Amino acid sequence: xxxxxxxxxxxxxxxxxxxxASAFAGLVHRHSAWAVGFVERLLGIRAxxxxxxxxxFLRVWQNAEDWQxxxxxxxxxxxxxxxxxxxxxxxxxxxxxxxELDEQAHAHPDDPASHWQxxxxxxxxxxxxxxxxxxxxxxxxxxxxxxxxxxxAAALLAVNEGALESLLSRxxxxxxxxxxxxxx
Amino acid sequence: xxxxxPRPGWQRFCQCLEAYGAEPARWPEAERELxxxxxxxxxxxxxxxxxxxxxxxxDRFPSPAPDAAFAETILARIRPTGAxxxxxxxxxxxxxxxxxxxxxLLGFGLGWRQAPMxxxxxxxxxxxxxxxxxxxxxxxxxxxxxxxxxxVSS
Numbered sequence: 001x002x003x004x005x006x007x008x009x010x011x012x013x014x015x016x017x018x019x020x021a022s023a024f025a026g027l028v029h030r031h032s033a034w035a036v037g038f039v040e041r042l043l044g045i046r047a048x049x050x051x052x053x054x055x056x057f058l059r060v061w062q063n064a065e066d067w068q069x070x071x072x073x074x075x076x077x078x079x080x081x082x083x084x085x086x087x088x089x090x091x092x093x094x095x096x097x098x099x100e101l102d103e104q105a106h107a108h109p110d111d112p113a114s115h116w117q118x119x120x121x122x123x124x125x126x127x128x129x130x131x132x133x134x135x136x137x138x139x140x141x142x143x144x145x146x147x148x149x150x151x152x153a154a155a156l157l158a159v160n161e162g163a164l165e166s167l168l169s170r171x172x173x174x175x176x177x178x179x180x181x182x183x184x
Numbered sequence: 185x186x187x188x189x190p191r192p193g194w195q196r197f198c199q200c201l202e203a204y205g206a207e208p209a210r211w212p213e214a215e216r217e218l219x220x221x222x223x224x225x226x227x228x229x230x231x232x233x234x235x236x237x238x239x240x241x242x243d244r245f246p247s248p249a250p251d252a253a254f255a256e257t258i259l260a261r262i263r264p265t266g267a268x269x270x271x272x273x274x275x276x277x278x279x280x281x282x283x284x285x286x287x288x289l290l291g292f293g294l295g296w297r298q299a300p301m302x303x304x305x306x307x308x309x310x311x312x313x314x315x316x317x318x319x320x321x322x323x324x325x326x327x328x329x330x331x332x333x334x335x336v337s338s
Binding site: 172 | 199202203204205210212234235238239241242244245246247249250254255257258259261262
């Protein structure tokens with residue numbers, strides 16, 4: 001992200017802290033797309049991702065007055081999104097039936113046409129990604145889809161860059177294995 | 185044993201390919217040179233093709249940008265004064281509504297049993313719209329400390 005956009009965010013947060021809803025609207029428009037993409041690939045379900053992003057933006061608004069520009073808005077917003085998404089994952093794990101829902105996503109119908117359709121729509125890669133441990137999946141989402149640098153992704157996960165690389169290697173190896181299994 | 189193993193950088197090339205895939209732009213900047221060094225060699229090309237296959241698989245999970253209504257939903261929920269709001273996900277909103285309705289009915293029932301008939305108006309003011317319940321609904325549940333540290337797990 002360019003420095004000009006970072007400055008735009010800082011100015012928007014300052015105004016939002018004073019109750020300027022139009023400045024806040026600018027933040028929402030600039031950051032919604034990548035935020036939804038990030039959370040959707042962590043949670044696997046679009047509606048849940050939109051709920052989380054909505055909550056995150058409202059928390060930004062609630063806390064805008066206290067925000068200090070000692071980090072990029074985008075970095076700070078990533079932290080909010082990630083922690084809310086992790087909370088959502090924990091809530092899901094406590095709900096009975098979650099595993100079954102996940103398994104349904106993995107299931108392959110015998111009908112080759114349906115199987116082809118499922119592949120075409122990316123259901124199998126989605127299921128494979130969701131089957132990874134949460135931190136491996138997050139590392140992969142941050143580096144592959146979100147395009148964060150190793151330094152940025154490692155900071156968000158609170159690990160060093162060597163540990164990030166290890167998470168990525170295991171994530172890709174796990175993904176390759178699962179995709180191969182699904183297609184047997 | 186690989187024919188490349190003794191060559192400087194080969195092992196690191198393989199590690200980067202395994203972790204970051206076949207797109208050098210995703211590699212650590214200092215190691216992108218390794219990609220150029222080995223690309224084109226048959227053994228390296230086989231590994232690159234495998235990594236490229238996985239990259240392509242990952243790219244089959246699209247996430248379209250939300251439509252304009254998504255931003256409007258967020259903006260409709262904020263208050264111009266910056267006052268805090270308790271956010272309720274859409275799918276659980278009905279449950280909250282049922283809970284609130286049950287609380288109101290319970291409160292009304294208890295008050296009806298305990299209060300003399302002449303005190304009914306005060307009962308409504310105190311139980312349903314008193315300052316303590318309003319404050320609890322509007323309290324922020326996500327306080328920020330100095331330096332923007334966040335703890336949403338608590």
